[in-house]
Amino acid sequence: MLYFIIRRLLWGIPVLLAVATITFIIMHIVPGGPFDKEKKLPPEIKANIEAKYHLDRPVYEQYLLYIYGLSRGNLGPSYKYLGRDVSDIIKESLPVSVQLGLLALIISMLLGVSTGIISAIRPGSMVDRISILFAVGGISIPNFVLAALLALIFAHTYKILPPALWEGPRYMILPALSLGLGPAAYIARLTRSSILDVINKDYIRTARAKGLSEPYIMMRHVLKNAIMPVITILGPLTATLVTGSFTIEFIFSIPGMGRFFITAVTNRDYPLIMGVTLVYALLIIIANIIVDLIYVYIDPRIRME
Amino acid sequence: MRVFTKNWLVLASGLLIIIITIGAIFAPLLAPYPFDLQDPDRILSPPDMGHIMGTDKLGRDLFSRLIYGSRVSLSIGFFTALSALIIGTLYGAVSGYAGGRLDNFMMRGVDVIYALPDLLLIILITIIIGRGVAGIFLALSIMSWMTIARLIRGEVLRIKEMPYIEAERAIGAGAGRILFYHILPNTLGPLIVTLTFRIPAAILAESTLSFIGLGISPPFASWGTLANDGWTTLRFYPHLIVFPGITIFLTILSFNFIGDWIGDRLDPQRRERRAA
Numbered sequence: 001m002l003y004f005i006i007r008r009l010l011w012g013i014p015v016l017l018a019v020a021t022i023t024f025i026i027m028h029i030v031p032g033g034p035f036d037k038e039k040k041l042p043p044e045i046k047a048n049i050e051a052k053y054h055l056d057r058p059v060y061e062q063y064l065l066y067i068y069g070l071s072r073g074n075l076g077p078s079y080k081y082l083g084r085d086v087s088d089i090i091k092e093s094l095p096v097s098v099q100l101g102l103l104a105l106i107i108s109m110l111l112g113v114s115t116g117i118i119s120a121i122r123p124g125s126m127v128d129r130i131s132i133l134f135a136v137g138g139i140s141i142p143n144f145v146l147a148a149l150l151a152l153i154f155a156h157t158y159k160i161l162p163p164a165l166w167e168g169p170r171y172m173i174l175p176a177l178s179l180g181l182g183p184a185a186y187i188a189r190l191t192r193s194s195i196l197d198v199i200n201k202d203y204i205r206t207a208r209a210k211g212l213s214e215p216y217i218m219m220r221h222v223l224k225n226a227i228m229p230v231i232t233i234l235g236p237l238t239a240t241l242v243t244g245s246f247t248i249e250f251i252f253s254i255p256g257m258g259r260f261f262i263t264a265v266t267n268r269d270y271p272l273i274m275g276v277t278l279v280y281a282l283l284i285i286i287a288n289i290i291v292d293l294i295y296v297y298i299d300p301r302i303r304m305e
Numbered sequence: 306m307r308v309f310t311k312n313w314l315v316l317a318s319g320l321l322i323i324i325i326t327i328g329a330i331f332a333p334l335l336a337p338y339p340f341d342l343q344d345p346d347r348i349l350s351p352p353d354m355g356h357i358m359g360t361d362k363l364g365r366d367l368f369s370r371l372i373y374g375s376r377v378s379l380s381i382g383f384f385t386a387l388s389a390l391i392i393g394t395l396y397g398a399v400s401g402y403a404g405g406r407l408d409n410f411m412m413r414g415v416d417v418i419y420a421l422p423d424l425l426l427i428i429l430i431t432i433i434i435g436r437g438v439a440g441i442f443l444a445l446s447i448m449s450w451m452t453i454a455r456l457i458r459g460e461v462l463r464i465k466e467m468p469y470i471e472a473e474r475a476i477g478a479g480a481g482r483i484l485f486y487h488i489l490p491n492t493l494g495p496l497i498v499t500l501t502f503r504i505p506a507a508i509l510a511e512s513t514l515s516f517i518g519l520g521i522s523p524p525f526a527s528w529g530t531l532a533n534d535g536w537t538t539l540r541f542y543p544h545l546i547v548f549p550g551i552t553i554f555l556t557i558l559s560f561n562f563i564g565d566w567i568g569d570r571l572d573p574q575r576r577e578r579r580a581a
Contacts, residue, residue, distance in 0.1 A: 247513055
């Protein structure tokens with residue numbers, strides 16, 4: 001088990017290296033440097049700034065310096081937030097984003113799976129139809145529209161929840177809902193169709209014939225087999241939550257990585273863009289390892305090589 | 306799943322898409338005002354008879370701006386789907402038909418891109434190529450062909466082992482002929498479904514980008530840009546985000562309904578499974 005995890009983590013290193021290289025290349029073929037946009041600087045000052053950030057060195061040297069720093073956990077200085085390292089910014093903003101992401105993940109899993117079960121119990125019933133309608137709606141509504149709607153109702157009209165910032169549990173409700181409801185709708189559809197696939201299998205009929213109770217069959221026999229596709233999308237779901245966090249953190253002024261990423265892009269703060277991209281890549285690698293572990297746990301037929 | 310096959314929902318969806326498309330094509334004729342006409346006496350006014358969706362902070366008619374915005378949003382949706390179709394089909398067909406090492410290599414590439422957050426990559430690409438309508442379109446196209454490539458590859462792998470392809474090969478047909486005349490036409494069904502879902506996905510991606518300020522830049526305005534304008538004034542002038550929001554939502558919803566419907570039509574097995 002431990003061997004498996006370590007091996008997978010080690011595999012992540014070349015992937016991260018590739019991501020670092022690609023983002024580095026992207027950042028360096030962009031015309032214009034980060035210090036071009038402001039009002040014209042005297043050439044000496046500009047030279048000084050460029051020397052400080054090693055921008056006067058040849059590109060391959062910059063690259064090696066960056067990779068060297070990376071191997072020691074140093075992501076370089078931010079171009080925009082003067083005097084702050086990218087690592088510091090990430091250290092502050094990552095926990096916020098992870099909190100938001102996990103909350104949204106829990107909401108989407110709980111709500112999605114339970115809705116899926118309820119509608120699969122009696123396919124075609126009124127409950128089923130209503131939840132399907134909500135699911136299609138949830139898949140189609142962009143998270144920023146949902147966020148606006150929720151903020152309008154709960155923050156501005158009824159004033160029961162704060163409309164922005166990140167200062168305690170009460171502040172987390174609206175952002176987490178805005179981020180999690182879309183994926184919840186998707187998971188509900190997936191769970192429903194997956195259960196309907198399983199429910200007609202022979203072993204379910206056997207379980208019924210044995211006289212087991214319906215809830216027991218649902219939990220032990222149906223769900224255990226039907227949950228696999230839901231587990232599989234945990235990987236892509238992490239990616240969805242990452243991109244969702246861009247909008248949601250932007251909307252609710254949450255000081256997370258997504259918002260820093262957006263401002264970094266507008267400011268052309270290259271080290272920050274690269275740093276955040278790398279952290280995202282790492283998060284997705286970890287999410288996929290977790291998915292594999294859950295797989296093995298649920299289905300012993302799958303072996304860890 | 307009778308809700309989806311309820312024909313009136315599909316009909317309404319189709320109608321809505323047709324209306325929006327006509328609106329986009331004939332925007333200058335149909336919009337009550339030019340998209341940039343400012344009415345200094347009517348700044349941020351709520352909906353009324355003169356401006357059925359109200360005006361924005363520069364006194365511009367929101368309804369007209371939405372109609373013009375549909376040009377950007379819809380064309381990005383359609384053309385992104387089209388280029389995804391072309392790139393994806395070629396890539397998937399080559400990969401599936403070649404098989405072996407090349408196939409393996411090409412598909413691992415797709416896996417890697419697929420695992421990364423698409424919006425993140427789209428943003429990184431627009432850093433290089435800029436954020437005009439063309440830049441956004443290009444970035445979206447680069448990032449949207451993977452599902453289609455996977456689908457086509459799977460179909461090609463399945464079909465190429467069938468007896469009639471073997472017969473074709475026996476009478477001496479070349480790879481190109483087999484691929485374009487015999488394999489690809491047979492992938493059409495699932496392809497159309499995937500394509501229908503690509504359009505709303507592209508519209509969503511574009512409006513999200515524009516909403517966070519990394520998409521279409523002024524003077525052009527997409528639905529996402531309008532929603533972004535509305536967000537800043539949400540508290541006192543909710544109409545500015547409500548109308549663009551509803552428009553985006555209904556458009557995406559309609560495409561999803563139609564996609565589901567086509568999918569059920571083309572694959573009766575799937576329909577039965579869902580109705581079971």
